[in-house]
Amino acid sequence: MVLHALQGADSATLTEITRVTGLSRPTVEGVVEGLIEAGLVVEAPVEEGAARRQGRPARRFRFRAEAGHLLGLEIGPHRVAAVLSDLDGKVLGAGQKEVDETASSDERLERLRTCVAELLRRAGIARGSLRAVGVGSPGIVEADGTVRLGTALPGWTGLPLGERLRRSFKCPVLVENDANAAAVAEHWKGVARDSDDVVFVLAGLSPGAGSLIGGRLHRGYGGAAGEIGALHLLGREVTPETLLSTTDEPLHPLDEQAVTEVFRHAREGDVGAKAAVERYTQRLVHDVAALVLALDPELVVIGGWAAGLDDVLEPLRRELTRFCLRPPRVELSMLGEAAVATGALRLALDHVEGELFAVEGTVTGR
Amino acid sequence: MVLHALQGADSATLTEITRVTGLSRPTVEGVVEGLIEAGLVVEAPVEEGAARRQGRPARRFRFRAEAGHLLGLEIGPHRVAAVLSDLDGKVLGAGQKEVDETASSDERLERLRTCVAELLRRAGIARGSLRAVGVGSPGIVEADGTVRLGTALPGWTGLPLGERLRRSFKCPVLVENDANAAAVAEHWKGVARDSDDVVFVLAGLSPGAGSLIGGRLHRGYGGAAGEIGALHLLGREVTPETLLSTTDEPLHPLDEQAVTEVFRHAREGDVGAKAAVERYTQRLVHDVAALVLALDPELVVIGGWAAGLDDVLEPLRRELTRFCLRPPRVELSMLGEAAVATGALRLALDHVEGELFAVEGTVTGR
Numbered sequence: 001m002v003l004h005a006l007q008g009a010d011s012a013t014l015t016e017i018t019r020v021t022g023l024s025r026p027t028v029e030g031v032v033e034g035l036i037e038a039g040l041v042v043e044a045p046v047e048e049g050a051a052r053r054q055g056r057p058a059r060r061f062r063f064r065a066e067a068g069h070l071l072g073l074e075i076g077p078h079r080v081a082a083v084l085s086d087l088d089g090k091v092l093g094a095g096q097k098e099v100d101e102t103a104s105s106d107e108r109l110e111r112l113r114t115c116v117a118e119l120l121r122r123a124g125i126a127r128g129s130l131r132a133v134g135v136g137s138p139g140i141v142e143a144d145g146t147v148r149l150g151t152a153l154p155g156w157t158g159l160p161l162g163e164r165l166r167r168s169f170k171c172p173v174l175v176e177n178d179a180n181a182a183a184v185a186e187h188w189k190g191v192a193r194d195s196d197d198v199v200f201v202l203a204g205l206s207p208g209a210g211s212l213i214g215g216r217l218h219r220g221y222g223g224a225a226g227e228i229g230a231l232h233l234l235g236r237e238v239t240p241e242t243l244l245s246t247t248d249e250p251l252h253p254l255d256e257q258a259v260t261e262v263f264r265h266a267r268e269g270d271v272g273a274k275a276a277v278e279r280y281t282q283r284l285v286h287d288v289a290a291l292v293l294a295l296d297p298e299l300v301v302i303g304g305w306a307a308g309l310d311d312v313l314e315p316l317r318r319e320l321t322r323f324c325l326r327p328p329r330v331e332l333s334m335l336g337e338a339a340v341a342t343g344a345l346r347l348a349l350d351h352v353e354g355e356l357f358a359v360e361g362t363v364t365g366r
Numbered sequence: 367m368v369l370h371a372l373q374g375a376d377s378a379t380l381t382e383i384t385r386v387t388g389l390s391r392p393t394v395e396g397v398v399e400g401l402i403e404a405g406l407v408v409e410a411p412v413e414e415g416a417a418r419r420q421g422r423p424a425r426r427f428r429f430r431a432e433a434g435h436l437l438g439l440e441i442g443p444h445r446v447a448a449v450l451s452d453l454d455g456k457v458l459g460a461g462q463k464e465v466d467e468t469a470s471s472d473e474r475l476e477r478l479r480t481c482v483a484e485l486l487r488r489a490g491i492a493r494g495s496l497r498a499v500g501v502g503s504p505g506i507v508e509a510d511g512t513v514r515l516g517t518a519l520p521g522w523t524g525l526p527l528g529e530r531l532r533r534s535f536k537c538p539v540l541v542e543n544d545a546n547a548a549a550v551a552e553h554w555k556g557v558a559r560d561s562d563d564v565v566f567v568l569a570g571l572s573p574g575a576g577s578l579i580g581g582r583l584h585r586g587y588g589g590a591a592g593e594i595g596a597l598h599l600l601g602r603e604v605t606p607e608t609l610l611s612t613t614d615e616p617l618h619p620l621d622e623q624a625v626t627e628v629f630r631h632a633r634e635g636d637v638g639a640k641a642a643v644e645r646y647t648q649r650l651v652h653d654v655a656a657l658v659l660a661l662d663p664e665l666v667v668i669g670g671w672a673a674g675l676d677d678v679l680e681p682l683r684r685e686l687t688r689f690c691l692r693p694p695r696v697e698l699s700m701l702g703e704a705a706v707a708t709g710a711l712r713l714a715l716d717h718v719e720g721e722l723f724a725v726e727g728t729v730t731g732r
Contacts, residue, residue: 140691149691197587209660218579220662221563222692228659230689231652286597290656293594294575296586323596325506325515326588 002031003040003063003356007088011044011062032061039067040356065090068131070352071119071169072345073112075137075161076178077101077152078256080112082119083341087131087356089349093123094341101255105155113168132351133173134344135165136181138208140224145175148223152206174347178202179226180217181343182333183210186301188346190334195299199226199291200333203304203312205240205251205259207287211295218295228287243279246272263311281312285319292324303333368397369406369429369722373454377410377428398427405433406722431456434497436718437535438711439478440544441503441527443467443518444622446478448485449707453497453722455715459489460707467621471521479534498717499539500710501531502547504574506590511541514589518572540713544568545592546583547709548699549576552667554712556700561665565592565657566699569670569678571607571617571625573653577661584661594653609645612638629677647678651685658690669699 001021006012012020017028035041044060065088074081074096081096097115099108120127139150145162165173176184183200186192192200196215202208209226211218218225229240241250244262251258265273288300300320302313313332321327335342367387372378378386383394401407410426431454440447440462447462463481465474486493505516511528531539542550549566552558558566562581568574575592577584584591607616610628617624631639654666666686668679679698687693701708 211660213579213584218661220692221664221694222662224659224690224692225662226660227662227691228656230691231656231659290594290597291660293590293597294577294592294657294660295584296588296591296593298587324590325593325596326586326590328587 002028003035006035006041006061006063007065009062011060013058013060015058017061036061040064063088068352069125069129070131070345070348071116071133072181072341072343072348073116073133073135074178074181074340074344075108075112075135075153076340077138080108080115081337081341082112082116083338083345084119084123084125085345085349087349087352089345091345092125093119094338095119095122102154105153105159108153109164116168128170130169130171131355132171132348133165133169134181134346134348134351135161135173135175136178136340136344137161137175138178140222140227141175141177142223145173147175172348172351174344174351176217176344176347177208177210177219177223177226178340179208180210180219181341181347182303182335182339183212183301183343184217184346185335185339185343186303186333187212187215189342190301190339191331192299192301195297195329197296197298198301199288199295199297199299199328200301200303200339201284201288201291203284203302204256205244207240207284207304209291211291211297213295226291228291231287231290240280240283243283244276246270246276267311277311281315284312285316288316289320289324292320292328296326297328300328300330301333302330303336303339368394369401372401372407372427372429373431375428377426379424379426381424383427402427406430429454434718435491435495436497436711436714437482437499438547438707438709438714439482439499439501439531440547440706440710441474441478441501441519442544442706443504446474446481447703447707448478448482449704449711450485450489450491451711451715453715453718455711457711458491459485460704461485461488468520471519471525474519475530482534494536496535496537497721498537498714499531499535500547500712500714500717501527501539501541502544502706502710503527503541504544506588506593507541507543508589511539513541538714538717540710540717542583542710542713543574543576543585543589543592544706545574546576546585547707547713548669548701548705549578549667549709550583550712551701551705551709552669552699553578553581555708556667556705557697558665558667561663563662563664564667565654565661565663565665565694566667566669566705567650567654567657569650569668570622571610573650573670575657577657577663579661592657594657597653597656609649610642612636612642633677643677647681650678651682654682655686655690658686658694662692663694666694666696667699668696669702669705 005017005020014028018025041061042064044062046057065086068087070085072083079096079098083094084092095115097111099111138152139147142148147156147159147161150156162173162175179202192198198212200210206229245251262273262276266277317330371383371386380394384391407427408430410428412423431452434453436451438449445462445464449460450458461481463477465477504518505513508514513522513525513527516522528539528541545568558564564578566576572595611617628639628642632643683696
């Protein structure tokens with residue numbers, strides 16, 4: 001409670017902490033002393049003005065957000081990315097590197113390590129200062145960070161991703177599905193800040209989704225919630241790669257450059273490309289509709305590369321209004337490319353706050 | 367805590383309550399006295415044997431489950447049903463009446479009142495003894511019990527169902543979507559007792575679904591979660607009534623007798639009927655798949671009239687296994703026709719327990 005109170009203010013006196021927490025003065029004094037010893041709290045310098053006005057002012061204390069650091073990582077088909085923050089979640093730096101969609105898991109992880117090393121060096125933060133690392137990646141992820149199923153990246157299915165990354169970091173590593181991480185990010189800093197019931201759709205050739213219910217991530221019983229991309233398999237329907245192709249050959253499943261081309265041609269009036277985009281949008285609407293009917297969210301956030309394609313938003317809103325019993329708001333992702341790493345950072349932050357604010361084995365119900 | 371302890375045992379001594387609750391003896395004595403005054407606890411008669419063995423035995427107390435009663439009601443297209451219990455949820459009686467699918471809301475509610483009056487009379491329970499009434503009914507239901515949208519029953523959309531029923535009962539009336547109520551019932555007494563992550567599919571001409579996530583009902587932001595029946599509207603696909611028809615004319619949307627006929631003919635080998643059932647099953651598989659991919663439940667329970675049609679279970683399991691990343695178990699409803707009323711009863715019981723066990727405005731986290 002004392003930490004919470006300090007984290008919520010720039011600095012506070014013992015009297016202020018006593019008032020906010022409802023704890024007794026001796027208790028607050030004892031806890032603050034313990035936190036100072038643990039390096040999490042420090043006495044704040046007295047402001048010049050305050051000193052002059054009031055004679056000897058009360059001592060002020062502040063949370064040492066710089067006492068530890070956190071990383072949020074994204075491992076995607078075409079890039080790896082990292083974002084670094086202090087214990088308050090204040091972002092201190094970010095970096096990213098392109099990676100080939102055909103890269104092996106070893107190459108991809110090596111690329112990520114390089115990206116992280118450069119980021120830490122630039123920010124002047126020692127690796128030992130990291131308290132937790134969050135990771136967002138495609139696929140169904142087990143609680144221990146193993147990828148149970150991940151067809152989007154070569155060598156991803158079965159990869160003990162958490163274990164592999166824990167060798168690079170001496171702190172807890174939390175692995176999460178990328179769409180789940182992005183949903184968390186939009187709720188933290190993006191377009192979903194005011195909504196607790198949110199579906200984030202990571203649109204792409206195989207769309208995935210992450211859901212918040214009552215402000216909490218809904219992972220599903222086996223971590224597979226929101227993997228709506230498989231729905232079309234059922235109806236013996238064609239793949240998204242075929243839907244978006246303007247030739248007889250389907251696009252490569254991960255060739256997002258080709259997708260961008262199709263959308264550009266459609267905007268330029270190419271008839272074949274327009275038809276392809278129309279087919280793709282219909283599929284996306286159907287997938288999103290299935291999520292909306294199942295979950296009834298307040299808000300649907302469209303991210304992934306569709307976030308760059310305003311063309312899908314209007315048909316989505318129109319169709320959802322037409323056939324959903326209670327249509328949700330539909331908005332584009334505010335965080336765009338930063339969503340996955342930002343959400344991973346938030347998950348790392350949640351973990352550390354859970355540890356910091358845990359008292360004798362119980363975690364506060366934040 | 368004392369009530370919980372007493373409810374969990376046939377009867378208990380003050381010493382036993384003290385041990386189970388961890389409360390002090392004087393506290394337990396005071397609370398038990400208060401509960402006796404409130405009519406919720408009574409001193410239990412001493413067993414003959416115990417008296418002889420131990421000289422003067424310790425006084426025993428028991429929860430008075432008969433201190434109040436609860437009703438669970440179902441209002442469906444073809445029937446109304448009621449189930450009556452004591453405060454322990456022990457069922458004391460049940461009744462049902464057929465009602466025409468074309469009946470007005472007034473007729474339907476009148477039928478329900480007759481059903482309830484007969485049940486109370488048969489069981490010898492005074493209306494004034496009712497502490498709460500739960501109701502399960504098709505449609506999207508607002509928190510106050512108004513049906514926001516309910517196309518299955520004539521005059522249902524906009525009906526202030528909760529308010530109307532509160533005129534008949536002097537206790538709280540809780541209105542819930544029928545599939546949601548059925549999900550709660552299967553979790554309480556049915557096939558989902560051991561699962562906290564459950565999707566209950568109320569199969570019919572327009573399937574609905576209710577979901578439990580972490581053991582709690584997931585209603586959605588606007589109470590519309592699980593209304594998956596609208597999914598086919600999107601693809602300009604034909605209605606279930608058309609799918610199941612063996613002629614050029616669609617079935618009447620509520621004519622379940624006609625549906626039964628089609629399934630019977632299919633089992634007898636009629637080619638047209640077999641094709642119709644195949645079309646219907648494919649649609650059901652698709653709808654269930656959408657729910658499963660969105661929510662990733664541990665267990666899917668199939669109820670409604672499809673529960674009487676074992677034919678759909680095998681294709682459902684096969685197809686879900688084929689294209690769900692983590693296929694759930696699929697089981698038939700155990701409660702069958704009793705599911706909706708039983709779930710409504712459980713919701714009434716939850717409400718009363720919340721009130722009984724509420725201490726100074728806080729409700730225990732059961």
